[in-house]
Amino acid sequence: MLNAALNRYFGFSTFRPGQEDIITSVLAGQHTLGILPTGSGKSLCYQLPTYMLKKPTLIISPLISLMDDQVMQMKMQGEQHVVAIHSGMDHTVKKRALQQLSQSRFIFVSPEFILQSHHFKHFQNLTFGLIVFDEVHCLSEWGFDFRPHYALMGRITKHFKNATVLALTATATRHLQKDLQRIIAQPVHVIEHSMDRPNVSLSVKFMASYEEKIDWLLDFIATSGPTIVYVSSKKVSLDLAEKIYQSGYLTGIYHGDLTYQERHTVQQQFLKNDIRIIVATSAFGMGVNKPDIRTIVHFHLSSSPSNYLQEIGRAGRDGLQSQAIALFQPDDQYLMENLALSHLIREADIDLYAHGQMIDTEKLEILDILTAYYAMPELKQIFKKNEALKSQGYRHMYHYIFTQQCRRQLLLDYFGMSKETTTQCCDQCEAIVPIVEKNRKKVKRKLTYEEKLSHLLE
Template sequence: MLKNALKQYFGFDDFREGQEEIIQSILKGHHTLGILPTGSGKSLCYQLPTYIHQKPTLIISPLISLMDDQVMQMKMNGEHQVTAIHSGMSSDERTLAYNQLTSSRFIFVSPEFILQVHHLERFSQINFGLIVLDEVHCLSEWGFDFRPHYALIGDLLKLYTNIPILALTATATQHLKQDIEYVTDYSFKVFQSSMDRPNISLSVKHFDAYQEKLSWLLTTIDTSGPTIIYVSSKKVCLDIAEHIYAAGHLTGIYHGDLSYQERYTVQQQFLNNEIRIIVATSAFGMGVNKPDIRTVIHFHLSTSPSNYLQEIGRAGRDGQQSQAIALYQTDDQYLIETLAIANSIRDEDITLYQQGQLIDGEINDILTVLTQRYTIQALHQIFQQNYERKTRAFRHMLNYVSTQYCRRQQLLRYFDKPVITIENCCDICGIKHEIHEKNKKKVKRKRTHKEKLESLFE
């Protein structure tokens, strides 16, 4: 029966690994945590039950870019009863979206948006058949000290006690299930396929200085195919993009300070291959469904294995061989540590907040949100645990770049998961297939004699 529905609604004869078990669990009414690798068709796990039940689905999503990309993909595939509502929309766009709510099969919102009282009232009138927590690792990774409304999502779920919840992610730490159940007050059945991506080779390049990294990068992108370059800050993003442009390549930048329209434009240009290289902070990634990304370069290392797997998971979604390359210099250790734990909320912050003392405004806002549901004692325990996890995570990444053994084994050990890759594993085990896909230079400038000669043989 389920395969008949798959054929009817999507034209596929068979499910991908893990999809059928997750969908069966949902159809039986179980709260379900599905852990499937990037590019393995997680969205089908909620789309098919929606068509079968003929009831709308609410998808709570962490990023605007992710929502927009999923809405665009669904519309391109012929599903037009889909709506997203978020802060990046104009008032007219939002009014139009509100008017479409009652006729929508799929409704995408952020936690911050739907937890506003007047929005809760509006959505409580809709007879949902399924609630999806998309990219649910963010609830665990960001939920308390970055996006605190994630930690209140249980308040929303209390309004829909008889509706199954589907939590989806590509990466799962050993404590993810525990975190979700703590926040939602529900038990979840877990279905997980391998987190390994055999078609993405892993390597690390070591350098002594920033300029050495930059020189290597400018040479490599000539033949790296569609490429994402992850950096640590807006400042570095702009600097590297300028050098890439000066080298003759069109490139886009993506960071949190861009307007919604600027971010959307860059993303669409990249998806359409109008630009082949993106320089981005971690704000870019989860909403990008570009199948032919060949290379992901981390100019600065991610602060955790979860972030790293999510970011390199943009590569090779078409199943073709791709590569993830991390660039590392000794000084990066201090940068990674700072990014990982410098903004952690400490015991003294919570104590000062409780006493009504003046503290950092952002921390004050976070604690104000969280105390709607959690006691001060609970917050002390939560943030102590968060600090320990973040410390363990960034230290694991330092071990990843310094290991003398298989990098893939080192990376997946953090999740206690096995390696299934046999060929083109990592630079230590050996990579036979290196990416060599030319990125043509499109910036008009005076060419050197050598470049003119090379162009004759293209």
């Protein structure tokens, strides 16, 4: 029955590993957490059940770029009853989309969008067959500091209590499983397949300074193929992209302060190979479905194994050999710790908030949201556990840099998994053969971005 439906709706004769198990669980009405590696076809796990259940599906997604990419992919496959509604849309277009929700089969929204009362009123009378949490690891990692609306998703599952919940990710810890179960207040069936990406080799390059990193990178990108360079901040992304541009390569920049249109333009240029190098913050860690990315360089390392696996998972989605290279110099240790722990809300912040005293504006806004749903003692326990988990993630990445054992297995240990047997595993297991795919220089006049703009305005 499932194979016949797969062929009817998608033209495929067989499922990829894990897909059939997840779909079978969902169709049986079981709330399900599906753990599959990046690029393994997670979206089919809710698309096929939606057609078979003949009810609309609500997809909670963390990023506008991810929503837009999935909508584009589905429309290219012939599905026209799909919509993503978000803050980047024109007001008139957004209003029309909300008024026409009942005509949609797949509806993509962010947690923040659907929890606004003037938006939710358009959803509340719909009858969903599935509620999907795409990239559900964000629920645990962001829900109690960066994106507090994730911690309120129980409101959505409670309202649509007859819908089956499907949560999908490539990186799920045991803590995430407990968080998901707590939020939906129901048992969750876990279907877990290896999150390993054996065609992506892992290595670390040790540098003496920031400047040595830059010199190495400028030489390296000549033959790195389509490449994402991850950095720690907007400031560094601008500085590094400028240096790459000055060396002759068209380069895209991607960070959280770009407008929706700017992000969309950069992503489309990258997908079409108009530019082959992107310098990005973690804002580009998900939602990039470009099959032929050959190289991921971490100019600055991620603050957790989950983030790192998500980011290196952008590479090699076509199944060809690809590479993930982390650069490390002594000062990076303090940067990693700061990235992991600097924005955490601690018990002292909660006490100040409870007594009406002044705290950081960002923390104030987060606590205003969370205290409407969680009691203070419960929040204190959650934040204490959150701090311990963030510290554990940061320390694990530090061990990743200095381990003398297999890097791949050390990463997977964090999730309680074992690696697959593979060649070109990591630089501790064997000598890694570098990818050689030439990037042609296209910038003939080495002007700065400011100089280029001034010439246009003359």
